[in-house]
Amino acid sequence: MSVTYTFPTTDALSDGLNDFVAKRSSEAIADHGAFTVAVSGGSLPKLLSKELRQNSNVDFSKWVIFWADERCVPLDDADSNYRELKTHLLDAIDSKPEIHTIGAFGKDAEKAAVDYEQQLKGYFKGELPAFDLILLGMGPDGHCCSLFPGHPLLNETSRWVAPITDSPKPPPERITLTYPVVNNAKAVAFVTAGEGKQDMLQQILEQPQLSLPCQRVKPNGPVFWFVDDAAAGKLQKQTISKY
Numbered sequence: 001m002s003v004t005y006t007f008p009t010t011d012a013l014s015d016g017l018n019d020f021v022a023k024r025s026s027e028a029i030a031d032h033g034a035f036t037v038a039v040s041g042g043s044l045p046k047l048l049s050k051e052l053r054q055n056s057n058v059d060f061s062k063w064v065i066f067w068a069d070e071r072c073v074p075l076d077d078a079d080s081n082y083r084e085l086k087t088h089l090l091d092a093i094d095s096k097p098e099i100h101t102i103g104a105f106g107k108d109a110e111k112a113a114v115d116y117e118q119q120l121k122g123y124f125k126g127e128l129p130a131f132d133l134i135l136l137g138m139g140p141d142g143h144c145c146s147l148f149p150g151h152p153l154l155n156e157t158s159r160w161v162a163p164i165t166d167s168p169k170p171p172p173e174r175i176t177l178t179y180p181v182v183n184n185a186k187a188v189a190f191v192t193a194g195e196g197k198q199d200m201l202q203q204i205l206e207q208p209q210l211s212l213p214c215q216r217v218k219p220n221g222p223v224f225w226f227v228d229d230a231a232a233g234k235l236q237k238q239t240i241s242k243y
């Protein structure tokens with residue numbers, strides 16, 4: 001199932017996303033005592049955090065945070081996805097979640113991927129991770145995580161976390177969750193904003209035959225799209241639902 005929600009402004013999008021994530025978090029915590037979430041980089045951490053950081057009803061102490069993809073840079077580097085989430089959300093909340101960051105392996109993406117897969121295996125007790133929610137952005141070429149169009153990693157079936165050293169989006173060295181993990185999630189939410197995303201969003205939501213990386217996200221649970229009107233400008237009315 002895929003549902004697309006549009007919002008008149010990026011502030012309204014942040015509001016809607018806050019509401020949605022807060023609900024998924026409460027449901028997961030009520031069900032099994034934790035909220036396991038994987039988060040991407042790009043514009044997502046800011047859009048996610050804007051309202052969420054002020055939501056005192058969210059029990060962040062029960063959150064278990066992994067990254068959907070991460071750049072092979074130190075945690076305090078301007079390119080670090082961890083740093084983005086820390087700046088926009090983690091530093092602003094009192095109760096601290098369990099956080100799984102990339103190890104300090106410099107640009108060695110292979111070592112970082114092996115280490116991150118071990119972290120996943122440790123937390124999920126060796127079972128294929130079934131995240132309560134994976135939060136993804138959509139790249140202008142239709143990529144998500146660090147899974148890029150035409151890249152051999154699109155066909156990875158055994159590794160849970162893969163290294164990439166030729167990412168077309170800098171920096172080139174990264175680690176990424178693979179489809180076996182992404183598609184085992186209980187829910188995935190894409191978040192994208194801005195006029196620059198219009199054409200790609202239209203292709204992804206209305207031309208499924210293209211088989212772009214975002215279109216290969218077919219998890220066990222639903223896929224939600226949170227987009228602003230600027231990004232939704234070329235979508236047909238019937239593609240859009242009311243939040």
Ligand SMILES: O=C(O)[C@H](O)[C@@H](O)[C@H](O)[C@H](O)COP(=O)(O)O
Pocket residue numbers: 040041042043044069070071081136137138139140143144145146169192
């Ligand atoms: O670390 C990264 O680069 C990403 O996780 C990547 O997949 C990102 O989410 C998209 O490129 C969308 O980024 P924007 O929302 O900034 O366009």
